[in-house]
Amino acid sequence: MLGDFYFAAGDLDKAIAEYGSLHQNHPRDLQVKKNYVQLLILKGRLDEARNLNDEVLKANANDTEALVYRGQIQVRDGHARDAAETLENALKNDPDNGVAHYHLGIAFDLLGNLERAESEWRNAVRLRPDLVEAQRALAAVALRKHDMAALERAASQIINLQPASPDGYALRGASFINRKQFDKAAQDIRQAIDVAPQSAAGYVQLGNLKLVLKQYSEAEKAYQQGLDHDPNSSDALSGLMDNYLARKQPDKAVAAANAAIAKSPNSSAFYDLLGTALFNNKKDMNGAEAALRKSAELNKDNSDALLKLGQVQAAKGSADDAIATYQRSLKDNPHEASFYVLMGELYESKQNWEKAKESYQKALEIQPDNPLASNNLAYAMVQSGGNVDVALSLAQTARRGMPDSPNAADTLGWVYYQKGDYKSAIDLFQEALKLANKNKSPEDATFHYHLGMAYDRTDQPALARQHLEQVLKINPHYSSAEDVKKMLSQLRS
Template sequence: MSHWFLKASLPALVLLLCACSRDPQKAKQQYLESGQRYARKGDHKSAIIQFQNALRYDRQSVDVLHHLSESYLANRQPREAYAALMQAVAIDPNRVDVRLNLGQLYLGARDFKKAEEQANFVIQHDPKNATGHQILGAAMAAQNNHPKAVEAFEKAAQLAPQEASSFINLGLSLNAAGKRAEAELNFRKAVDLDPRSVPAHLALGEFLARTGQLESAEQALQKGIDANPEATGLYLAKADLLAAQSKTEALDALAATLRQRVRKPETALALGDFFARRDQRERAIQEYRRGLELAPQHSELKARLVEQHLAAGKVEEAERWNAEILRDNPKDVQAGITRGRILLAQGKRDEAINELRQQVTRARDSAQAHHFLGLAYVRNLQAAQAKASFQEAMRLDPGFLPARQSLAELQMSLGELAAAREVAEGSVRTFPDNAAARSLLATVLLRERNFTAAREHLSAARSLAPQDPAVLVMLGVSHAAERRWAEAEREFESALKLNPRYSPALAELAGLWVLNGQPAKAIARLQAHVAANPEDADTYLTLGSVYRQTRDYARAQAAFERVVQLAPRNMQARLQLASVLQEQGHLDQAIEQFEYSLKLEPRSSSLHALLGTARLKKGDAEAARQHFEQGLALDPSSAVLANNLAVTMAEQGGNLDAALALAQKARQLAPDLVNAADTLGWIHYQKGLYNSALPLLEEAVRKAPESATYNYHLGMALIAAGQKERGRTHLETALRLKLDAKDAARAREALGKAR
């Protein structure tokens, strides 16, 4: 049977191929129509293949290129769409539909001048083309030319009086021009024209909310929900409004209604995102899991779960969900990037960098891959490579703001404030209406202590993103920096009114109260918050810090232990816990915390410094020396490590010349570091160079007169130099300041001999 089939079918196949070769136009048309069918079904990958097949038979077909560009756009391939459109324009410069698509593409790429050019070309060739006027209006609005935008949208409304979108855009432009009454009329007209238009109801609701008409905004959005009971966006807009007014019961009821009416994974995704934005991580996770019950293979829901678990410090859970995504699609670049981030969170920096390099190789045009590789380099103390990665991400996608933020933050950490300001100012020039860009520039200006300019940009950011508590917190910080306590407190409270779970605002507010001598008020507020939110690790961390500042070490320890329980990889909590344990004399437990932290961050020179210091206090000088050496190998420019290693070597009776070289290096790296002056002076004393030792030891005592150790060192050097009376004074001061037992015995012996 199979042989007969082959014999019968091969000639037919040959005839089909021959027919196609004889009539290429018919073949092109068949592929074109097939591609259109796939596009109508939403299968744009298959549509692209069919349109490309059609082009094999007619490379000059503008129709095919036009459809191909639309499928590229739908498949999120803007570069390929642009190439197809430019090829179509080169073939037929007067095709209006191609010019319209090109104008819309320029709008999406934020190249508003070129979008304006395309719109004007369309209008010149077809003055009654409403879409051309819409594109022109959008380009004008983006360039803050509101009168021209209003003019263009008014023309579009005249040409398409039954299109709700014409009046929505006109309303937006009138509002931007300050004509609020006219704007509201146009939003309402859009709703009247098309009661089922979700954008119309959203535009009206947002306008009413922004103008303080909250009850009317709720009613407008509810009217939209009644007309569109499955429009998730309307529910979420009303949810935002209810959350801003702290109407918790109404919000919960609305969410329940949405779940009941729209049982789709996309709705669970959107509702989960709503709770995630409001830092309600557990509720977000519940929604994503609910979505997976409806669609167990939904990779986007799994990706959201990965992000939430990563944010919570639950790296193992994040790894489990990400592994599921990769199991279903091993070549998923996004999941590969996330695998690199997970490795980084696990402290496996070299493995993370290798993984992210692989993803960059697989997706060289991915700004996100380059960005996360840059973040891995930052963690690995490779600043030059990090800068190069961030800059490449910016080159690939000038609109990818996270890369700009990371580059500016790195530059600030390196003290390169002018370079950071240049990056931030470029972001504002590119995105003048982006709140995050404004906040980035404000951050740099705050570092430069230019508080007035910072607040100007933050005020603009607040207008652009009125529901973002982070902007209000930054405003509060700017006031606090100038000791304007009342204004700072007001901004922090306003941020918490927007989002009661926003831990940075609560941390700043508590810090403000502690600074103003009100620690009890801060503790009461923080205790109330963690009682209502027992899973909030960030606020437990703040509470522990306040307890520590008030020397309530037992409660501080309990708070930090709770953070470690909730987020085992929270380095800040472990370091704070170790410090509190040290302050209580529990050195062994403190060392355990430092060692666990070092496993998480094996390339941290700071952790080696802390561990070395703890080991030294415990009397294990050899282990301390090893940690100082390892830390200095990781960061040769660390004055603290060079100084500590010099001290350890000198105290162990090691090579004093080597110790002296290290102490001189520390002094050179940090000339104002009082420890470095004392260490260098003490080593000079041990080498019998008393005249070299005295100025350094006197400097240390002058800067820290209450230090028992510094007074002891100076006293011993003065006696050795023959200045016995001054020497006795400093040794007696050292003993009064509770010198440690070993040095106290030496001081008393020296005093006895000097009498």
């Protein structure tokens, strides 16, 4: 069909127009209707897609393709839990449907269940090795887990499926860079540039390679080439700015962002990068707030910019403004768990434990396995006299999900302390200190406070005194400083 030709050529508008005409002329042709639904979903015309797809399901409630389309629509609507249920029903009808496994993986990823998402994507490529979207999803998982061997495997599959695309070569190049196999990385990067010289992808990865090698001038040139070929490439601008920041030239990083914005004034991502640099590297709170606000105005779905906007407002001492920002953001992004988590942390800073718990609970309704929300809710429950057994379960979930987090170790230890299991508590507080040191994090007075209290409960006064004194050295104005001083006075006497 002509519509299929347009779709294969990448002209989605013409494909939709052709299938719209076909559907009008042949309204009972089921395959035409299904193909039209898929194109409407890709174009984001969800209401039209939903209405047509519901017609298919009304005629046959077990139509697997239509169930998969419904799942896709639910994902795009932000209803990941409903999508997962729909797609699981589709797989009951057709367990070997690779496309259904792929979209189910997307739903689980949105629910914060990366392990299940990865499993579904592996099922998708097992059943449909040609499903490049699933290979890309696995590559993204490998990047998030910093599993470079897995990234190389996924990238190689993308190259096999799309040898004329630069993405697979660029991703495999990234896997080699991270393992210091620079010659192999250079070969793949050169191939990425050769197959798509007008794409920014190869130049960005070339810049990444030169940056790792501390060849800053060559890195700058490569990133700039990426921007020259694609003035909207946020990866190229991000790399260029990172290159300047690595050379301790924040003014040049800011200037690069402003220059890119001058060429692409409607880029939400560019304003996001500018605001981030102004906040982190220039400590220009007002400038950062203005840039991030502009980023959010240009794209109300840019959750990164909205999250950072709230963080800037909180850093300026405007916790109420930050909370208001997150509340407004949730109207446009009701299924973004991070807004609830950060809002909960702001309520914590105001000692409003009930509001904090409510925020964390809402985050967990969206992502039941969100480790940060689990950790924070467990701590808030203990601090406000909540159910310690429920807090223990939450803290254990957080510890499993964030094994390298000193805060997760401390929270679990604090729950054990409340339950009177001081030995387990001490082990976890010590682990929190070790992890903080490993992560090169600033010393946390709370870890020492908790450990000092646990040592006191186990009749180890010298160790208790050592850690309690450390609390006041780290922060003389610590929130529980008066309690620390009282305990020290009792220990000394």
